[in-house]
Amino acid sequence: MTHAGFIGLGSQGAPMAQRVLDAGLPLTLWARSPASLEAFAGTKAELAATPAELASVCDVVGVCVVADADVEEVVLGPSGVMAGLRPGAVLAVHSTVHPDTCRRLGALAAERGAHVVDAPVSGGGPAAASGKLLVMVGGESEAVERCRPVFETYGDPVVHLGPLGAGQVTKLLNNTLFTANFGIAASALALGQQLGVEPERFAEVAGHGSAASFALGRLAASGCDPARLGSMAGGLLGKDVRLMGALVDGTPAEAVLAQARVALERMGAPLDALDAPDAAKE
Template identity: 35%
Template sequence: MTKETIGFIGTGVMGTSMARNLMKAGYPVHLYTRTKSRAADLLNEGAEWKDSVASLAQAADIIITIVGYPRDVEEVYFGENGILEQARPGSYLIDMTTSSPQLAKEVGNQAASKQLHAFDAPVSGGDIGARNGTLSIMVGGEESSFPAILPVLESMGKNIVLQGPAGSGQHTKMCNQIAIAAGMMGVVESMIYAEQAGLDPKRVLQSIEHGAAGSWSLSNLAPRMIEEDFAPGFYVKHFIKDMGLAIESAEQMDIPVPGLILAKQLYEQLSKAGGENEGTQALYRYYHMMKNDN
């Protein structure tokens, strides 16, 4: 049985592995990205290049986007040559960017008016989850169309939950980022405390990561901190963007988020110190910078 053709836009740290897993699952994948060279490995592995958003949208049954910022989502979805105008009626649109819940609703409403099925489906799990096909995928969209895209999502992730109508996936990702933001401060402070107390941080991890303190960040990012490996599994600059979106949404709902605001301030300082293209675990380095300044 021939599988649907996937149009995939965005081949960054996450997107490259996600597209590769779709190809491994047998889906024909067409690619578009602003810089063709960033897609070179996937093209060598059998993906087909499209030279514009429009040509990709016209050729695909299912269009997946994972780009950087809400403004990038607007650029690829709206306008005469955007996905909403160029996709064939009946196509499925899946935006996996972490973006604005309100923007997701707008895409969903316009898609429905054009006989398209739109989903917002942001992910969590970092470069490891993308590479291993074990991402958590938070989905917003119409329940009746969800079964049609589920096999595609299962090629990229393991924990896939339809949260509600358009925008619900993005709201769920905001919950995820709020929890991570305060948690990352705790992970960093825990590791620095261990060092200053004369403990072996690796041994400390053996004791605490499987107890009440356990978290994905503690198990996956604390070891990178200890090794001073700050390569991005998820960029600092994108985490700042996510926290900004979460703060904006929280303010609209009149919800206080002081921990999130503090975390964003710390990451903004890290970014100003040259860390915007490092991984989120680089907050550890910034804490050491603050300690040395004192």
Template identity: 40%
Template sequence: MTTIGFVGLGIMGGPMAANLVKAGYFVVGTNLSRPKIDWLVEQGGRGADSIAEAVKDADVVITMLPDSPDVEAAALGDEGILAHARQGALYIDCSSIRPDTSRAVADAAASKGVRTLDAPVSGGEPKAIDGTLSLMVGGEPETFEAGREFLETVGSTIVHVGPAGSGQTVKIANQLIVAGNIGLLAEALLYLEAHGVDTEAGMRALGGGLAGSAVLDAKAEKMRSREFNPGFRIELHDKDLGNLEVSARQAGLALPIGALVTQVVAAAKAQGDGSLDHSGLFRQLAQLSGRD
């Protein structure tokens, strides 16, 4: 039986680890908070009190962590993955981080005889639960093939997009598109409300035309009902757009529309809405029109 060490059992990582357990893998999970570990044990996995314990016997290591510094600490620290993983192990990072961080981790892993993939995910908590995430994967082609079976357990759209760091680059592009769509969806809803339109009917009409999107399908009702329980938090989207700013600057790109939506998301976080679902960006845009 393949042993998988899983580091990071939060909103996304927990369901992903549970799906790997259901698929028949022996999953050893660890997390900063003990209740998440206990939950995985209830699903049939095994808990570990440290990264070292989780990865020392693993054939595959998967991380799902909040940001680049977390991945650097987990992967490169003295008590981290590369210090304790077996030579020949496969390390798949499903976190959403900076591409240059992924490349640095891949280089360090290669020197230790550990194969790597950066495989950030899209789809939010519902798709993490039902195992239908979209994964954009960077790494060597043969390593991608070695990791495919594990990726297909947690996702339904698995695309190899290039060498190390490429998965993160595509994920950042994904987050740019999603943030722009959320912002425009919020403004469209505010516009409909201001003119007294039946917004449920209006959104159905929009969803059937060229304006239809996965964002509209997933987020319009949350905005209409003003229910923003987190599936993907504003503070995490703010982090992803910060990574966009850094990597765009490194490439010498001017992205004015992206810069605008990045500032609106940053303002929503600064106003105390960081823990809301990213559809909660509606609140910030509504306030600008005095309609909160």
């Protein structure tokens, strides 16, 4: 069976790792925060002393930390994953980062006869726990297929989108579109209030009509207060919109990116925010 390794046991990564265990696959864990390993005490999961030690025994190594710097720390730092990655093994980057970060790691892994796929996910902890994460994958077909036995324990669907980096581009565009939709929904609720319709009532009606959207649903769930979602997810959304802006730097700004920036202002989330909520960190 595929021996999986996992690094990044936060609110999303921990249930992903648990799904791997529940599927009966061998699993080795390492964490920057020892406290995040407590949930796996008494399970069949093995623990590694370093990321390199973990990589040396695994066929697929999943990394689910917050940002580019975090990925580089656990992969390229002292005794990092890259130092132990064995020929034929695959590093799967589940974090949402710049596509070029994954491409650089891919070039380094190739020197060791190993592979990198980018596999950002969407759905959060509840979707991970139920095996219903959306997994957006970029990389060589052979490497992606090696990862499927692991990905399919927590992901449905698992979508191969193209070469290395394609998964990250797709995830960033997805989150930029969500942010833009959220901002437009918030604007509509504010306009309705100016015209005498309570935001909660408009959200209820629009949620059952042709204007329904996931973003509108999240806004309604937050009490129709954009700042409330901003306090919970603004940092992560700001990071992803900033990365999307970097991808299109030097080209005319698309409407979706402009709307996403306006939405972040409504949320009170600065574009350069990189810190995720504590619950998302390991």
